[in-house]
Amino acid sequence: MSDTISFHVHGAIAEAVVDNPPVNATSASVRQGLAEAIRKVEADPQLSALVIRCVGKTFIAGADIKEFGKPMADPQLPALLELMDHATKPIVAAVHGTVLGGGFEVALACHYRIALGDTKFGFPEVKLGIVPGAGGTQRTPRLAGLETTIKLTTEGGQIDAAKALADSLIDRIADSGDLAAAALAYAQQLVDEGKGPRSAGALPMPADDPALFEEARKALSRKMRGQSAPLRILDAIRLGYELDFDAALMRELDLCRESIAGPQSKALRHMFAAERDVARVPDLPADTATRPVERVGVIGLGAMGRGIVMAMASAGMPVIAVGLDDGHVAAAMKAIGKMWSSSVAKGSLTQGAMDKRLALIATSDDPRDLGAANLVIEAVTENLNVKKAVFATLGQVTQPGTILASNTSFLNIDALADASGRPEDVCGMHFFNPAHIMRLLENVRAAKTDPEVVATIMALGKRIGKLSVLSGVCDGFIVNRMLSKRSREAFFLVEEGASPAAIDKILLSYGFPMGPFALGDLAGLDVQAAARLARAANATERELRADFVEQMVADGRTGQKTGSGWYSYDENRKASPNPQTDAMIAAHAERHGLTLRDIGEDEIRERLLYAMVNEGAKLLDEGIAPRPQEIDVAMVNGLGWPNYTGGPMFWADQIGLDKVLATIERFRAQQGDAYWTPAPLLVKHAKAGRGFYA
Numbered sequence: 001m002s003d004t005i006s007f008h009v010h011g012a013i014a015e016a017v018v019d020n021p022p023v024n025a026t027s028a029s030v031r032q033g034l035a036e037a038i039r040k041v042e043a044d045p046q047l048s049a050l051v052i053r054c055v056g057k058t059f060i061a062g063a064d065i066k067e068f069g070k071p072m073a074d075p076q077l078p079a080l081l082e083l084m085d086h087a088t089k090p091i092v093a094a095v096h097g098t099v100l101g102g103g104f105e106v107a108l109a110c111h112y113r114i115a116l117g118d119t120k121f122g123f124p125e126v127k128l129g130i131v132p133g134a135g136g137t138q139r140t141p142r143l144a145g146l147e148t149t150i151k152l153t154t155e156g157g158q159i160d161a162a163k164a165l166a167d168s169l170i171d172r173i174a175d176s177g178d179l180a181a182a183a184l185a186y187a188q189q190l191v192d193e194g195k196g197p198r199s200a201g202a203l204p205m206p207a208d209d210p211a212l213f214e215e216a217r218k219a220l221s222r223k224m225r226g227q228s229a230p231l232r233i234l235d236a237i238r239l240g241y242e243l244d245f246d247a248a249l250m251r252e253l254d255l256c257r258e259s260i261a262g263p264q265s266k267a268l269r270h271m272f273a274a275e276r277d278v279a280r281v282p283d284l285p286a287d288t289a290t291r292p293v294e295r296v297g298v299i300g301l302g303a304m305g306r307g308i309v310m311a312m313a314s315a316g317m318p319v320i321a322v323g324l325d326d327g328h329v330a331a332a333m334k335a336i337g338k339m340w341s342s343s344v345a346k347g348s349l350t351q352g353a354m355d356k357r358l359a360l361i362a363t364s365d366d367p368r369d370l371g372a373a374n375l376v377i378e379a380v381t382e383n384l385n386v387k388k389a390v391f392a393t394l395g396q397v398t399q400p401g402t403i404l405a406s407n408t409s410f411l412n413i414d415a416l417a418d419a420s421g422r423p424e425d426v427c428g429m430h431f432f433n434p435a436h437i438m439r440l441l442e443n444v445r446a447a448k449t450d451p452e453v454v455a456t457i458m459a460l461g462k463r464i465g466k467l468s469v470l471s472g473v474c475d476g477f478i479v480n481r482m483l484s485k486r487s488r489e490a491f492f493l494v495e496e497g498a499s500p501a502a503i504d505k506i507l508l509s510y511g512f513p514m515g516p517f518a519l520g521d522l523a524g525l526d527v528q529a530a531a532r533l534a535r536a537a538n539a540t541e542r543e544l545r546a547d548f549v550e551q552m553v554a555d556g557r558t559g560q561k562t563g564s565g566w567y568s569y570d571e572n573r574k575a576s577p578n579p580q581t582d583a584m585i586a587a588h589a590e591r592h593g594l595t596l597r598d599i600g601e602d603e604i605r606e607r608l609l610y611a612m613v614n615e616g617a618k619l620l621d622e623g624i625a626p627r628p629q630e631i632d633v634a635m636v637n638g639l640g641w642p643n644y645t646g647g648p649m650f651w652a653d654q655i656g657l658d659k660v661l662a663t664i665e666r667f668r669a670q671q672g673d674a675y676w677t678p679a680p681l682l683v684k685h686a687k688a689g690r691g692f693y694a
């Protein structure tokens with residue numbers, strides 16, 4: 001057998017056991033070993049059935065992503081599954097953990113399936129920009145029908161064993177935790193009952209339902225805008241109505257291969273690896289001790305503080321929520337209760353789960369109560385002096401060793417660390433609004449932060465279901481610092497003649513969920529004006545002159561909440577063009593003697609996006625971002641940079657840094673050194689013909 005498959009015989013039942021850590025992917029040796037096991041059972045008259053199971057935490061979790069893009073050794077997965085289809089003795093899949101992608105396809109090609117009760121099933125290929133390639137789109141509809149198939153394969157979510165059983169995707173759930181024994185007994189029973197092999201491919205396709213496909217196509221074009229895989233997967237399912245089973249399998253494999261070779265899958269696979277890379281901080285040894293965190297304190301219960309309290313309690317973490325005074329605390333708890341109640345009303349949360357979460361939250365208006373927390377997150381108003389005073393108090397009222405984290409989005413954490421008197425315990429934990437929903441957590445290491453503190457907040461992020469990215473201290477950390485360059489260019493472009501709606505449209509068609517102006521209206525122009533004011537001391541004259549946001553705020557137009565900002569909004573917050581905006585821009589140009597010009601789409605897109613790429617390169621130069629991975633993961637998950645481009649740094653690499661640099665030099669000649677001096681790292685890589693990812 002191969003080095004990842006062991007073969008065992010129990011009377012008339014053979015067992016092929018996969019052991020290919022970490023997730024038992026179908027690497028070449030697994031495919032070879034399973035093929036050999038099938039042939040062995042077929043050839044041995046003493047053997048009547050084969051069980052395939054896995055050791056470790058999961059059944060096969062998919063094809064081996066690391067093999068993609070390289071020549072694949074035989075047998076390929078579809079060829080292995082064809083062997084199963086033609087086997088003359090029953091093959092039983094005994095599954096546990098996460099049965100995903102190619103692993104699910106292996107299980108579906110087996111003739112019978114038994115699962116542990118907590119097993120999860122899914123086709124995550126779509127998240128990698130891939131069409132399932134080993135029968136997923138053909139066997140699933142024949143067993144489970146169209147609705148389950150379309151949902152599973154195009155959305156990439158998971159179902160549990162009970163749903164899989166109800167949909168005939170498995171045959172039974174093991175009634176004990178001993179899956180190996182249950183599977184052998186099941187195989188023996190099948191043999192005793194004279195049950196032979198069966199192939200899902202022999203079943204007919206379910207009745208066609210063109211309206212269901214049409215509905216799915218429309219919904220996916222909206223929900224997964226810009227992504228090619230979801231629609232190709234629908235095409236693949238339809239092959240079942242156009243071709244016979246074997247021909248449909250061959251065409252499905254072609255679609256799978258084409259999708260793997262495409263740029264979106266390359267970018268999405270990069271994101272998959274990058275998300276795992278960022279969990280490992282380069283200069284933090286893997287065995288760095290973490291501090292125990294059993295209770296988290298949150299001080300400051302505005303929108304961010306509340307969201308953080310909700311994020312913690314939703315993850316089962318006891319929280320002490322501290323507000324300014326009684327009224328402030330009561331208002332926060334009322335707002336939290338209202339948000340969870342609306343989830344209960346929508347059916348996405350049970351009343352029982354909501355009660356449990358509420359029971360985890362203790363409230364107080366006295367910071368001394370934070371003495372019982374192992375980690376305190378400060379989320380008071382974004383003002384350095386106010387925050388310094390809070391850190392001085394926290395340094396006094398908490399135990400030595402208690403981690404003190406600031407949720408500031410741009411203030412200097414080193415200054416807060418000094419104010420606390422315990423700088424080694426201080427760090428940043430920058431959540432994104434709404435904190436209980438957004439997956440990104442920018443953890444910030446300050447000059448004196450203890451490595452244990454870094455290890456603890458990275459682990460805590462994972463524990464509460466966040467994607468943690470480590471940043472150093474600078475104005476805005478990774479996401480807001482890069483975003484501030486986009487905002488600068490967006491305002492300059494408006495001053496030069498581009499309309500906010502045209503700019504938004506260009507970023508929307510690039511793949512962002514919304515453009516900078518729609519985002520400003522959503523977040524509140526007053527918030528943006530306050531951030532501009534806080535940074536005014538370092539702003540250039542031209543940046544100060546582009547004061548559209550301040551003009552609108554002075555006019556009482558703060559965005560969606562007032563029904564007017566860059567756009568006008570109706571009572572359902574539906575946007576329409578705002579004549580006041582056009583008038584403001586025209587008057588601004590006249591006041592400052594600006595000449596407006598026609599600006600092409602390419603220039604608009606490149607100025608907005610290359611400004612961020614260049615700033616990303618500076619973050620790398622300065623060591624604020626440890627690697628390009630941190631930037632790509634942060635920008636995709638914090639700003640909505642489309643994941644299927646791979647994030648700014650990966651995307652720039654695909655264009656070629658020499659080309660990016662040449663364009664930046666052109667902008668420098670047009671706009672000036674202050675804005676477009678290329679980052680030294682960008683110049684270095686471009687000259688050497690390299691990318692950010694060497």
Ligand code: 3H9
Pocket residue numbers: 022023025058061062063064065066077078098100101102103105124125128130131132133134136256273276277
């Ligand atoms: C496919 O199957 C195509 C077929 O239809 C067509 C064939 C023709 N391959 O996530 P974790 C590594 S496409 C290789 O931190 P968790 C991962 O990189 C595939 N490696 O653990 C990491 O390594 P490292 C469809 C893989 O417990 C380590 O395992 N399948 C693969 O939080 C631990 O991963 C998928 O897309 C893989 N397929 O979650 C499944 N998967 O430590 C994707 C993981 O060196 N995987 N690794 O960074 C997952 O969703 C999660 O990894 C899983 C475990 C839920 C399995």
